[in-house]
Amino acid sequence: MFTVDNLKKSLQLFKEKIDKNKDYLSELDTPIGDGDHGNNMARGMEAVSESLQSKEPQTVQDVFKLTAMALISKVGGASGPLYGTAMMEMAKAAATTSEVLPILEAGLAGIEKRGNSKPGEKTMLDEWAPAIEAIKKDMLTEALLESAVEATKEITATKGRASYVGERSIGHIDPGAMSSMYFFQSLMEAGV
Ligand code: ADP
Ligand code: MG
Ligand code: MG
Numbered sequence: 001m002f003t004v005d006n007l008k009k010s011l012q013l014f015k016e017k018i019d020k021n022k023d024y025l026s027e028l029d030t031p032i033g034d035g036d037h038g039n040n041m042a043r044g045m046e047a048v049s050e051s052l053q054s055k056e057p058q059t060v061q062d063v064f065k066l067t068a069m070a071l072i073s074k075v076g077g078a079s080g081p082l083y084g085t086a087m088m089e090m091a092k093a094a095a096t097t098s099e100v101l102p103i104l105e106a107g108l109a110g111i112e113k114r115g116n117s118k119p120g121e122k123t124m125l126d127e128w129a130p131a132i133e134a135i136k137k138d139m140l141t142e143a144l145l146e147s148a149v150e151a152t153k154e155i156t157a158t159k160g161r162a163s164y165v166g167e168r169s170i171g172h173i174d175p176g177a178m179s180s181m182y183f184f185q186s187l188m189e190a191g192v
Pocket of ligand 3: 034
């Protein structure tokens with residue numbers, strides 16, 4: 001179940017992981033993208049953190065909404081609108097439930113709609129979809145999150161910048177899948 005406290009804690013942990021792995025995320029984005037994913041996410045999560053501190057949201061819906069707005073307004077890259085839409089759809093879902101599964105499913109659907117994408121195209125969805133599938137079966141583990149990210153190496157990118165290099169994207173981890181792993185790890189660590 002999402003609460004204001006465990007959601008804020010999750011976002012704080014997510015920000016810390018992004019900061020710690022900022023250079024690594026940008027390195028992953030170098031061979032198959034433009035090398036900015038770590039910087040994009042770090043800038044976005046800094047804005048999220050500032051917004052949550054200054055506005056002190058009192059509901060799960062408002063925490064998600066402020067997060068979405070900060071990401072959409074502060075991240076120029078593809079990942080900003082995609083994560084931002086996920087957070088906005090999760091805000092909408094949180095109006096009627098605090099259950100984790102339907103909220104995360106709404107986030108996933110938001111990314112698919114905004115990105116015109118599906119799992120299997122070497123994007124963040126290749127972390128979101130297996131993670132949510134595992135949550136459904138109450139079987140989410142650190143190992144599953146890691147193996148899903150690793151599996152993006154085998155996929156030829158057909159969406160986003162990585163699609164420009166086509167088959168040469170094989171052998172490389174998708175940076176957005178890696179940052180999404182930090183998001184799901186953060187949820188687990190915060191006890192969501
Ligand atoms: P940009 O590509 O604009 O520089 P980022 O580097 O911050 O943006 O983010 C790239 C990540 O965004 C990719 O690794 C991928 O996971 C994700 N992504 C890109 N396009 C899509 C899409 N259409 N659907 C889902 N995820 C996408
Ligand atoms: Mg990039
Ligand atoms: Mg970019």
